[in-house]
Amino acid sequence: MAAEATQRGDHAQGHRVRDDGVRREHLPFHRLSEAGVLALARGDGGGDVVAELLNAERSRRLLLLRALDDELSRGAPPARRAEPVGERPVRYAEAWTLLTRAQHRSPEAFEDVLMSPNTGMWVSLAVRRARGRAYEEAPRWVVVGHLAALAAAAAARAGLDFSITVPVRGGLVPLPTLGCAVLPDGKAWSTARVTGHGGRLRISGSGGEVEVAPPWDVRVPGWHPRRLLTLGSGEGAKTLVLEDLDPYRTFPRPSEPRPLPEPEAELWRSLLAGAWDTVLRDDPESAEAMRRGLMSLTPTESRERFRPHSSTAGDAFGALTASRPDDVAQLAATLVHEFQHTKLGGLMHLEALTVPPPQPSSPEHLLYAPWRDDPRPLGGLLQGIYAFLGVTRFWRAHRQAATPADAPTAHFEFALWRTQVWSTLNAVRGHEQLTPLGRRVVESLHARCAEWMADEVPAAELRLAQEAAEDHLARWRAHHLRPPAAAVDEAVRAWRHGAARPPASLAAEPMLVPDTEARFLDGAAVLARHHLGDPDGTWRHTAAHDDGDAGGVDGAGPADVLLARGDSAGARAAYVDRLARKGAPVSAWAGLGRALADDPAHRAASWLLLRHPERARALQDALEAATGRRADPVDLAAWLASGGTAES
Structure with missing residues (x-):
């Protein structure tokens, strides 16, 4: 897989990819089409643009896997230096070999695991951990050994016969894209043996064993399957993972699996179905983009009313976390908001929008962000502008479809975010830290927002x-x-x-x-x-x-x-x-x-x-x-x- 990992992937005319310090000079660069750049610069971009970003993201992850392999190959395998006492060690080389077998047997199964947002988050953190930076409390062998869980999941999906040792987190054995096994193990960190035969899995650990058969989406004793939702129907249908099991579903730091109680999961199904229908109606281009690129939502703890919390990470393309919304419209706006971050993050992986300030730690390089309590650097401010331009676009359309009872709030949201985005765009135009692409994006967003400034809003809400x-x-x-x-x-x-x-x-x-x-x-x-x-x-x-x-x-x-x-x-x-x-x-x-x-x-x-x-x-x-x-x-x-x- 190592050779193939660095050579696959299409490229077209436009902007070139950067690979976080692991570039191979003999490889072609990913390039974003001019039409894609134009759409993204205006805050738009449908399914075709997202496909271009995903293609580049795929190569980025393969390069990060290669970088991880390079880091770990320089010395003794980490598992040999920090094995769980009295248990089978998690052997990185064994995991790499199994993942390669799965890729050759079933490229589709491999791609499903590779392009899971959680895989992107994990491999980025694992490379940093291999280079000496820790972002979670788990031992190094657990972080690196997560590759074994990925390999087991890919091998099971490919129908391979295999046996491999994987990390266990407090008795929980997450198998990405499949589900999570529960073992009677009170240790914070331990290991289990996953054996596969024709897709059927046996997960054996301290004092317990769980068996599960394809298609792995049925709950059996000791097994929590992944929740895959279907939103909408027909041409408007969208599949989405309601993610509660993968430790790398949250950012910037991982968190242990937390299986959702069924009533809570049902509430999220209902809210997401309503939010998806709302986005389809009010922002169809965003819906088209999300149908291709939005892959999972991780519920987080509820927040105060009118103060929902949501987040994305550039390393986890296609994923978002969100607190329980107050209503369907708020969740629809959140989906649009966070997918704007996802699109801009994909663009920024291809080419920078800003250059670092002369003195990065100096407060004088921080700016006012109308959606934050704290001052922000220019790069973070651009992310906010981009996200809230999408929010403004959503409320602009939604206020025309809202019920009489909800219309005042929709008018208010449109007027508020239009004002905040406009003032912030004016503040950053011509900023010395903007790259040529950054200036192009700012000018395009400014022109887009200018189109909305003359829109009428009822006097009270304005x-x-x-x-x-x-x-x-x-x-x-x-x-x-x-x-x-x-x-x-x-x-x-x-x-x-x-x-x-x-x-x-x-x-x-x-x-x-x-x-x-x-x-x-x-x-x-x-x-x-x-x-x-x-x-x-x-x-x-x-x-x-x-x-x-x-x-x-x-x-x-x-x-x-x-x-x-x-x-x-x-x-x-x-x-x-x-x-x-x-x-x-x-x-x-x-x-x-x-x-x-x-x-x-x-x-x-x-x-x-x-x-x-x-x-x-x-x-x-x-x-x-x-x-x-x-x-x-x-x-x-x-x-x-x-x-x-x-x-x-």
Whole structure:
């Protein structure tokens, strides 16, 4: 297989593949067609483009397998240095030989195992582990020995007769693409013997044995089969693995198999069926791409309402993890969001969009991301732009098909993400770290988003979206930006001496000082969704509990809830009271700015707190340190904004 692993794969005109340091100069490069580049640069790309990306991904994995073999061939086999005491060792060479046999007997079976997203994740981590970097607690022989489990699965699918030793994780024996056996073994790490005859498997380990026959999808004692779902029907049908067994289904680190209870699996089947039908109707090109390239979804623990969590990894092409969604539309948007990451990750494996900054660890190279609490490097920001452009595209179409009850939320989501993507694209255009391809992608996405900026959105939902975007940016600035220290000291002296205006030096460009404690900066958007979905709901009384698990909204205080309920006067009083006391939350400055927005007498203070809340925060903290007292926050903001009179 080693020779074939480096020589197969088609190539066409366009962009060339990189292979993470294991390139063979005599090999042809993968090239993406010009039509594929054009489609991906616009945030689009159907099944044909995904097929090109998958073809390149296949070669990348074969090269990584070759790299792993090269690393392990330089010294003694790892299993001989760290064998499980008293058990058969996992022999890497034995696994490699069996995998080669399976490839020759049944290339289709080999391809199924090779192109599983989890295989991509494993081989990438295994190469890093072989080079001395650990990403999981499992011993090195368990990580490398996972190749034996892959080989056993491929051999079983190919109908080979074989016997091989595989790693066991806490009594669980995952066989990728087939299922997971359960043995009565309490050890954290041990081994089992997998024997195959005509596809029938016997898994034997400490104190137990499990037998399973093809097609391996029937649950028998000691065996959890892989869950393969069929979504939709006819030409719109899509197969998807509901993944709960493979240890390399999660990222950036593996996790042990967790078989889903059947009721939970049934709920996911229903949600995914509805989400797939929604994507088919509202974003058919994405559905076409996902039909070819989306392979598995791993459920993760539920999250607070309106704060779902999902992720992908460039090494696991075709996989995503997702927390249980609030509804079908949210899950449909998640599928689109994460597959956008998958497409861009595939493109970035072929050619870079950015070059490293001169000083990679310097905060000055981090940027504002409207969908994150923390500052992000340019590469990560491009991933977010690309994903949320897809989300914007989805909500743009979905709002036309939504029910009257759901339409307000759909309009809000479209308006919010359109605003956030547009502002971020404008911020990164022409960035010095963009490569020629990166500039092309940014310009194409900018042109695409520009097409949507004139789309009409109902006034109420548009206003809420604009306020949520404004609030997030203000909270981010309050947490992560700092005015020059000398300017703050000068402002303290000016304030205490009753100067008419703050010093001009305070308007200098602030420094980025990442605040690792920043959390839940999207509170205004979450509260807006509660309001749109259920204006008179219980959230009006429970959201301020500040605990998502108890029905509240994490990070939201009583003043935030009053503001979301439309009580600006009550919110203002609550913010002022909180900010006048020690230990006030940083984000309260942004909330006060919004609460003052409709008051003509305080528009200047509102403007200052929404555009430059970091100045108010820094000056208030400095005044407290110098005098032991905190100034009235509205007076302080007004002084900073327009040079109003201040008391010493």
